[in-house]
Amino acid sequence: MRIYLVAGELSGDILGAGLMQALKRRHPDAEFRGIGGPRMLAEGLHSLYPLETLSVMGLVEVLKHLPGLIKVRRHLRRDALAWEPDAMIGIDAPDFNLGLERQLRVAGIPTAHYVSPSVWAWRQGRVKSIAQSVDAMLTFLPFEAAFYARHDVPVAFVGHPLADELPLVNDRQAARAALGLSSTGPVLALLPGSRGNEIRFLGPTFLDSVAWLHERIPDLQVIVPAASPARREELEVLLADHPARDIVVLCDGESRQAMTAADAVLLASGTAALEAMLCHRPMVVAYKMAPATHWLAKRMVKTDWISLPNLIAQETLVPELVQDAASHEAIGGALLEWLGDDAKRQAMEARFADLHATLQRGASERAAEAIDGLITHGRLPPQEESA
Helix, strand or coil: CEEEEEECCHHHHHHHHHHHHHHHHHCCCCEEEEECCHHHHHCCEEECCCHHHHCCCCHHHHHHHHHHHHHHHHHHHHHHHHHCCCEEEEECCHHHHHHHHHHHHHCCCCEEEECCCCCCCCCCCHHHHHHHHCCEEEECCHHHHHHHHHCCCCEEECCCHHHHHCCCCCCHHHHHHHHCCCCCCCEEEEECCCCHHHHHHHHHHHHHHHHHHHHHCCCCEEEEEECCHHHHHHHHHHHCCCCCCCCEEEEECCHHHHHHHCCEEEECCCHHHHHHHHCCCCEEEEECCCHHHHHHHHHHCCCCCCCHHHHHHCCCCCCEEEHHHCCHHHHHHHHHHHHCCHHHHHHHHHHHHHHHHHHCCCHHHHHHHHHHHHHHHCCCCCCCCCC
């Protein structure tokens, strides 16, 4: 079996390596070619370019590198056609991979895309182009699979690798001990984001929310995992003269440990919300951005929710406070509802554990099963009703 794989960044390299391992368990003599990073190379991929070749972010950067990216895609097309793989799988990097997938599919090579772009949220018209590019879409989340099914795109819900990685049962007290927190009293984990702009827009409001909450919960402990040294420096500046400085503990990284230690989490929308759900911790999602960006986003985004827990459940499980609604009083009040009601908090922890179980499906094995079916039978294996 010959598989052509193209990953565009570190997260794709991790996914690709897991997929290769699963495919090799089914086909020990499988061969792999394309683009990948160190993990995929260790599994036997012959990579024609470094992983960083496709890691271009931002409009200006993409335009600057566009001629080079077009040249790379043309080379990969020629190389794949000459190698004659049984299938080509693009791993994320949709702007690059979907075009290559379409070219190879037209030439008769079965194609799949692993990790759905956010087509369900904005620019939904892209689904027509996706349908022309892939024989199968492999999704992490059930609502993504439902979207593609509605648009008659063959799809397999394979589950989320993070759900496989995180345990269904976790130890709050062990996490508190590891972070040097008291074993008694309420703990709030605060994650204002991994980007400088997020700290700028959210940091002061988040800290004001902590001060508001501390007035009502005197024994509150707050743990703030800094996403990077630069973010830690920015947080230290914000905390220097802030009323909340004496109850906030900064740590480097350790976001999952911090969320596991917590009774509730305050965070910016994004992957952190999914991680908090997989740690089974109630949360408040808040987000602020530049006014012009918010104006544009409101007109482009087509979903009822912005946070993954609500999107996965298809109902409002956690509060979402955006832009003007994200005042420190509103955020503090929403957190107080979680921290002040043990029964409500425990019910949500149980609900999140159930959602965790639905996503914990062995993503790499299921993705390999889907690709195997596509190659062997020309179609995806039958999907379970829960998908």
